[in-house]
Amino acid sequence: MSGRRERGVALLIVLWGCTLLAIMLGGFAALARTEGLQARYQFAQTRAHYAAEAGVMRAIEGLQSTDIASRWIADGRPYVFAFEDAQVTITIVDEDGKVDLNAASGDVLAGLFKAAGATDDKAKALSAAVQDWRRPGDAASPNGAKKPQYEAASLPYGPRNGPFATVEEARMVLGMTSSLWAAVAPALTIWSGRERPNTEHAQPLALAAIPGLGQAGADAILASRGQANGAAIAGGNGVTHTIRAEAILDDGTRSSLTSTVRLRGIRSGNQPYAVLRWREGDVE
Structure with a gap:
């Protein structure tokens, strides 16, 4: 067994x-x-x-x-x-x-944002903010944005106060929305050096x-x-x-x-x- x-x-x-x-x-x-x-x-x-x-x-x-x-x-x-x-x-x-972020005139920048769907006031404000980002100094231009305006918007950074290093840096400009960025990004450059x-x-x-x-x-x-x-x-x-x-x-x-x-x-x-x-x- x-x-x-x-x-x-x-x-x-x-x-x-x-x-x-x-x-x-x-x-x-x-x-x-x-x-x-x-x-x-x-x-x-x-x-x-x-x-x-x-x-x-x-x-x-x-x-x-x-x-x-x-x-x-x-x-x-x-x-x-x-x-x-x-x-x-x-x-x-x-x-x-x-459109060159570092060389375009204010009118060209405003025209680009308006063509992408921004209102006149929004386009002018963004144009001024882009110019203030690339411009040395601490004083904001009319409708523009320097360090105090970024702080007021609760952003942890301010403008470069110098030329844009990359096209993507424009996403950080005060007032830039994701939808507007998606529209204008293909038309932006930092390499032409042209005003228009x-x-x-x-x-x-x-x-x-x-x-x-x-x-x-x-x-x-x-x-x-x-x-x-x-x-x-x-x-x-x-x-x-x-x-x-x-x-x-x-x-x-x-x-x-x-x-x-x-x-x-x-x-x-x-x-x-x-x-x-x-x-x-x-x-x-």
């Missing part, structure tokens, strides 16, 4: 052992499958990333083509090309066509910021671009551009890059461009 009991106990132990082994093997198989999927995803993401980088390099080459007729135009139009098994879409915007946008490259919102131009004038400029010779437009490209490249693989894997570059020309022994800003992923 005891022998049967011992054999039964041994059988149960073997069955439990087999069950535990099966569970462990199943866990190892699931882990291996997960790691395999992660490795494939990372590999695909890396391929997409480098395809997007290739798009940025292709854009720089296109902007500096010695053949003006084939030179790429920096007015936001899309360029599409294939890189291995990725489709790469590129847009280029000339920074000269944007260059009408040859400006996008609709930046054109609307130019005093005296009006909607009719902006529409006429945009219409003339569509009719102009491509070589003539490309010949007017500036030297500082924001390039956005998006690469999509056949399996749907996607990667995007946004880079602001300053062209230096193609000369022997000279780096043809300088990167001013490099951001990966979608940019707000």
